[in-house]
Amino acid sequence: MKARVIVTLKNGVLDPQGQAIEGSLEGLGFSGVQSVRQGKVFDVELSAPDSVSAKAELERMCEKLLANTVIENFAVEIID
Amino acid sequence: MKARVIVTLKNGVLDPQGQAIEGSLEGLGFSGVQSVRQGKVFDVELSAPDSVSAKAELERMCEKLLANTVIENFAVEIID
Amino acid sequence: MKSAVVVFPGLNRERDMIAALTKIGGTPPALVWHKDAELPEVDLIVIPGGFSYGDYLRCGAIAARSPMMDVIRERAEKGVRVLGVCNGFQILTEAGLLPGALMRNASLKFVCREVKLEVANANTPFSHRYAQGQVIRCPVAHHDGNYFADAETLAEIEGNGQVVFRYTPETNPNGSLNHIAGITNRQGNVLGLMPHPENLIEPAHGGEDGKGIFAGLLN
Amino acid sequence: MTYDNHIDITPDLVAGHGLKPDEYQKILDLIGRVPTYTELGIFSAMWNEHCSYKSSKKWLRTLPTKGKRVIQGPGENAGVVDIGDGQAVIFKMESHNHPSFIEPYQGAATGVGGILRDVFTMGARPIAAMNALRFGEPGHEKTRHLVSGVVAGVGGYGNSFGVPTVGGEVQFDARYNGNILVNAFAAGLADTDKIFYSKAEGVGLPVVYLGAKTGRDGVGGATMASAEFGDDIEEKRPTVQVGDPFTEKRLLEACLELMGTGAVIAIQDMGAAGLTCSAVEMGAKGDLGIELDLDAVPVREERMTPYEMMLSESQERMLMVLHPEKEAEARKIFEKWELDFATVGKTTDDLRFRVFWQGEEVANLPIKELGDEAPEYDRPWIAPTPPAPLDPASVPETDIAEALLKLLGSANHSSRRWVYEQYDTLIQGNSLQTPGGDGGVVRVEGHPTKALSFSSDVNPRYCEADPYEGGKQAVAECWRNLIATGAEPLAATDNLNFGNPERPEIMGQIVHAIKGIGEACSALDFPIVSGNVSLYNETNGRGILPTPTIAGVGLIEDHARMARSRFTRAGDVILLIGAPEELGTHLGQSAYLRDVLGRREGTAPHVDLEHEKKTGLYVLSLIREGRVGAVHDLSDGGLALSLAETAIVSAQGAHIHAISTQNARAWFGEDQGRYIVTATPEEAERIVATAPVPAVAIGTTGGDTLTLGSAKPISIKDLRDAYEGWFPAFMGDTLN
């Protein structure tokens, strides 16, 4: 089973990376950019009996390792 | 306009982070994980006349900065 | 022999590099800020280590896309020597002046320690002060020094003698392919090097093994 | 947007701000009316333990803070000490305990960022950092995660900023299970005539905001740092601040460049309770009022309220008072470094702290009283009762070699390489001694011979058994470590980490520890020039071990005459200097007792300060005269551990013949004021004959085993495997 986990910073948490990218894009002439927030993607292959239990398992992985829930949110999506 | 850019490592490119996460998940008792690949997400707000041109602009950003096309692929999705 | 050290915001080993170039070459290098209108005519351009733009996005990525890098690319094409150390190496690969990429260390941790380097090609302007196969000491200090290139590129740089320095297998600090620590471009006038020879150039540093690189370039 | 500045100030709201009813009454008396919501926030920030030192001030005043080299003692961002040739070393230590427990990476990172800012705010370029870390027991479920995150955070910030981390401490004890300690130290160099202070001068001058934008980071954070943890810890999470070392590095360069132009009259970094504390401090120190216009404050989030702006702990920000005619020049420098620059207010002559927002005056408070009238407590305390002395007969004879290997391979005495290799210890090119020895040593750039030595020490086990002796010992050990590098100890900074001062037993620990520290500092001419107090370190009612960390700085006049804890030759004589007749006696609270026998008993070792000083100065003279090779101090683990550490770093063995007994006291006793040194046989003879303190030849260097009397020889390899093995095995491949 394939899944994608997306981890993003919570609202209000400073994102120095996003800020630096914003500045750089502007410097490269991309003038329309208003904001950039950077996050992480994990493409996970796992064996699970069904997508419901896969999702639950992935959520546990996020809570335990993939996301820092103090400052990050996560979203899990089963792809196939 | 809001968009999400996803940058992932090309097939065959070494992913030390993904590997380490794989190992660590196993160590935490998540036994079903076959592989993990780590990538990046950029949530971008930009002003553009329409979604077609926004998409084109974002693809240029990826080529110029957001992705290292020697090792990475990218995908752009307009959210609203 | 005139040299210049180019500084991008966030670089932090420029003072170490200036000290090394000054001590070994006798004259201080020109200090060039990335936004300066001009890069003076020099024989050696050095991009020192550090965390340009915080190493955000990817190490060296943002600096690599600055206008100053276009100037450096032009000079390199004309044969001017370019040395990128640590973040400098990462910037050179991101800018496409050197092949491959530097990925996160296999340990995922920053590592600062002394390693051993084998001189894999002593026939370059950067390494001719050493003997072929000589093993020297050198410190490393980086988070992303794990050299990667696809098989074809790797075969090519190996075949061309572009690999100039390798970690001895038991001291490879980051998992880099073929233990690569430093490579040149095809023409041999641009060197990227993860370790920090500038931090081992005088007895107070506990050794002078790093001196040869600068001595060979500057004199 | 609506912001109600005049909400009902209920007792709950007051309590939620960490203010006691009598403290609130004091506010009412001071201002003669009910405070606005913003004002309540300002008071809570200024009057909490963290900013006001209300529980400790009375006792801190007793510390010796003056000396012939002290240019600036406590009270500024950092202490300033003269090192000659028109230069000064500027340093301080600060805790980031609670934030690091909640989010170890960011907590530790912003701790490092904060202390670096304290140093460069005064005009100094940071040249060295240290970090003193205490974690819960290794087996505790959170420990590995915390170690991994804190170490990565310390490195992540310091490495990127570009300061070498040259020393520190890492210890484990169950008493830190729910409350780890992260104490960060930084030192910088400046010319004595170019030091910058926080005292504003002149009326009508621009107050300028510099650096990063303000977000909601850590709103309530300063209050949190002084609040006891309970089970509701989860709720406090969103106040985490995120560090941005890239901005800090630019802020450093921009500040130093700006200071060079002569534009700066006063400067204060925004630390805990950011804008509030920094503005009040600059004004109050200069007997001036301050007026702030919050609409001019650069913000990174929408709809920020004045309350949030005043309490935000966003990092990498500075406040300055500038010469108006230089404002344009200053702005240019900050634009070059792509940092925010905004005039957010002015100095006034009315001694009021006035804050405006969208045309409304949201706060108007008497500026001096905000600081000066902060509550100060003489909290009740009871003198700690020292435990019963250890009964020597209760300590069995053991196999000394086995015991040593066990100690070397234990959580608290094994190598810290796993930690310090994640720190850049070499950057700036001046590191002469990196972690792994007694002190970190950094050359004074531009000077042909001078170097500075740094060490951080405390033994919380001793402090718990006897806070007074423990306080003395922390100072003495730090001083001793500096001596062991060949440095003249100059001055120290302290970071006093304790539990809840409202408990008389804890207050007793604080009082006694400060007394011990003060006495030792006086006796050793080692004044305290800066420091930090962290109280309420407890979880569910149980305090941490009392942990008054002492970090010291020493001066090496000629680094060609520096000492290392490394054997220089085979065939040298090993001398034990400063030991009592039986060489080692005191096993109470020792490493041997705890980590080999699993017992925690007895009194802390007594520190005879006169002996400490005499021995130390004698060892220093030997080093300066070039008469000794290796020098290593003895601390926990005693003679055996000290010899083993030296043998391991030297990759050379030694044979100790002077002690035939297998009695643990001689090998593992933790008597204070002792060193091992090596010398040629002839020199050793002279030293033994003429030393003004006990000096005994105990063995010789050489070979590839360490032989302790009649114990079985241990190969260097076995020593090293035990010593280097524990940490990597413990951490495994921990990711977070």
Ligand SMILES: Nc1ncnc2c1ncn2[C@@H]1O[C@H](COP(=O)(O)OP(=O)(O)O)[C@@H](O)[C@H]1O
């Ligand atoms: N957190 C740390 N960061 C850097 N260096 C450390 C850290 N912890 C310990 N060290 C270094 O490891 C060595 C041994 O530490 P410790 O046993 O506490 O020293 P000592 O007994 O001399 O006070 C010292 O050089 C110390 O500076």
Ligand SMILES: [Mg+2]
């Ligand atoms: Mg020591």
